[in-house]
Amino acid sequence: MLIVDIINLKDIKVLLKGGGDLASGIGYRLNRAGFNLLIVEKPEPTAIRRTVSFASAIYQGQLEVEGVRGTKVKNIEEAEECWSEGSVPVITTNQKDLLSRFKPDIIIDGRMLKERTDQTIDEARLVIGIGPGFTINQNCHLAVETNRGHHLGRVIYEGSTAKNTGSPGNVNGYTDERVIHAPEAGTFQSDCQIGQKVNTGEVIGKVKNIILKTKISGVIRGLLKPGIEVKAGTKLADVDPRSEENYCYYISDKALAIAGGVLEAIFYWYNSDNMKGVS
Structure with a gap:
């Protein structure tokens, strides 16, 4: 029997580092798939796609992204209330007590720090790195490629993610x-x-x-x-x-592709020998 046959997804604790637009795409898909997750952001987020970034809840208190609500919470009890309602709790990095009580099974580092990541592999049973700066079995167990092109959203099982190009993706010929x-x-x-x-x-x-x-x-x-x-x-x-105002209020194709890779990584890990003996 596969491990996912006997584990309720809501019993798997997921900590998502970062609430920018790419990380929020991950948070959105994990929420829709049935996971309870906690998003942690810096006290003064700098996400620019604020209409689709759960980081905005730090300023606004609440934000809805394509039907999924993110809510700033003060303690673990408020986080649990969010999960019972099907929404996503958002906290800041200075809420040390809440972070220490959460004890995640999975950590997803979606901060997009590029080559400057401080993530370590021993912080959780499964650590997933997003974007540049991650090497398998060094600072993550699995990673997901974020560089636009043929490998966007691909799960990295060996080696490293692509280096930071330093240039935005091409949209209608503009970078x-x-x-x-x-x-x-x-x-x-x-x-x-x-x-x-x-x-x-x-x-x-x-x-x-x-x-x-x-x-x-x-x-x-x-x-x-x-x-x-x-x-x-x-x-x-x-x-x-492209001058489509509507796009401002929807998660990008890039973010959803990356989020799909994260789901693949999680289910691969939970269906693999890595989970033998786990109950």
């Missing part, structure tokens, strides 16, 4: 032109909104007194929450040249 970064450290300010249509050269915000303008025309798909202190190089905005 680096789509994304606006902070030219230097300071407070980001903007009067724009996600879903707003913009033309080339239009002002999208500023850092200190440096005016930031769009490089292409399209729809603002991602925009950092105004008022946040940023470092030089921080991603501030994403302009989608």
Whole structure:
């Protein structure tokens, strides 16, 4: 008999590190598949696709992503209430007591720290790395590729994920032109909104007194929450040249592909010899 035949998915504790748009795609699919998960984010999230990022619950208290609600919680009791309602609890990294009480069976590192990950393999029975910086049997058991192209969403069983390209994915022929970064450290300010249509050269915000303008025309798909202190190089905005406002409110194809890889990784692990003797 396979282990998944005798384990209730809701009994498997999943900790998802990160609540940005890619991690939220993972959280969405795990929730829909029947897992109880806990999302942990930094106290001041910097996700720019805020309309589809559970990280936004840290600021708003609650956020619904395609019918799945994420809720900021203060303690394990509130997290359990979320699970009973079928929603996703979201906490911050400084809630140490809650994290220590949770004791996850699975950790998914979806923070997209690229080559700077501090994840260790001994933090849970199964550690899944997302994106650059992960090597099997070193800092994760399994990993999922995030680089757009033929291998997007593929589970990595041996070796390492692809290195960070340093360039956004190609959308309608545009890559680096789509994304606006902070030219230097300071407070980001903007009067724009996600879903707003913009033309080339239009002002999208500023850092200190440096005016930031769009490089292409399209729809603002991602925009950092105004008022946040940023470092030089921080991603501030994403302009989608397809100009489909509707896309701003849906999880991306990339995030869903990665999430599918995570589900494969989990079920592979729980149906493998790795789980022999586990009850």
